[in-house]
Amino acid sequence: MNAVEIQELKKTFDGENYVLKGLNLQIEKGNIACIIGFSGTGKSVLLKHLLGLYKPSSGVISILGKNIADLQDSEMSSFRCNFGVLFQDAALFDDMSTLENVMFPINEYRKDLSYKERKELASAKLDQVGLGKEHFNKLPSQVSGGMRKRVGLARAIALDPDIILYDEPTTGLDPIMTEMVDDLILSTHRSRTGITSIVITHDLHAAFRLGDEIAMLDKGKVLLKGTAEDFFNTDIDLVKRFVEKGVKKT
């Protein structure tokens, strides 16, 4: 079964310029899918369509077999509980400490747990992403960009969701942290069967290492979709250049 199925997705914000121009993409359930592409090709916009935050100008998006355009608002809210999302800029609540940020979804949905258990669960998630105890009570504005990203990651996986979307999880992290976050994505993915992870990234190494399937976007369409092999053996000039540059860089 496909976790995500997108047909002929088009999106324009101003009625003239199309950001997405008839995009087709299938992502199989249980896979890690990496989406790569130049800056400004609409990767984040695509992600927001998957979450139902943007409405398509035309085209169909089905997630776990449901056409999300058919969902009522209230259904949409409960449907979104299946998602965990790391936004590009982490989108942490800036009036809550890092620990409270991770506790927030747990407080909402795990009312069966006591306060202490919820707090422990949140600390465990922060431990997992390698955030030291001394940062638990700081506000997001008081920690570094990389730490914010890791807190966002902890929050995204706090409720063990079925579909996890990462918008550039490792941009802005040092190489060691990058590898750690990539490992974390892998281990989270493998912790249960049936999790689908969608990773938007600029890091080709990560894409080739993590991705069961990789899709490259360009100018609002999918340029190439396949495995790492396909990307090395392609004839498409643009993909070749992207791969060469990306692999040489590091």
Added chain:
Amino acid sequence: MKVEKNLQDNFIFQSLTHIGSYFLFTKQSMQWLFRSPYRWPEFFKHMEFIGNKSVFIICLTGFFTGMVLSFQIYLGFSLINAENLVGPTVGLGIFRELGPVLTGLIVSARAGGAMAARLGTMRVTEQIDALDVMGISPLQYLVSPRVFAATICMPLLTAIFDAVAMLGSYLLGVHFLGLDEALFIDKVNNMIDPSHINEGLFKAACFGFIFGTVCTYQGYNAKGGARGVGDATNAGVVISMVSIIVMDFFLTKLIRIYLGWTSL
């Protein structure tokens, strides 16, 4: 396509769209107010911010408004030897008009502006999207408690304003202008009815609702970075203030003519 585009750029079309979506937004946030889970902690947090933190500035402005109004009215009334009526005249003016309107203007500038800026920042830094994605309605979590808190706090603050303004009027009149203390109190007691105060408190609640919904609407729909937040705050405060003054007229008319609540 071309025609459609021109239509969308049209000022009237845009204004109508905004008004429509404002009412939709208001309706939805009211519906969310009555759906569980109820956001009591949020509500009390905003009560504290809108209410408690405005008390000082309300007392300060109330006190001086009461004094200056008494002084001006005293100057006029002394020409016709009606100094004894200074108390009730100031009282009627404060309770029915100046109390609710000035409180509305001050609180909307203070708390309304902060609300618009806060929601605007949350919008442009994707925090509202993050709430949405967690399956938590931002209208329920962010908007309804603020609007409700503003609606409840405004009459309370207005009551404080009224009381402090009368105190100012009393002190100035009795201790500096030499009005007779017993007469001052007696006239106020005789000529002012609780319905006059209630009229003002009712208006205050309406003003709270207006600036609460207008400012949260502006913030919630902010676009485009820090500048968008600034624009939203600006629009929120300006529209709230103008609406409060305009609505004041219609509310007065409504209360006095159609509902017949108050005598005099």
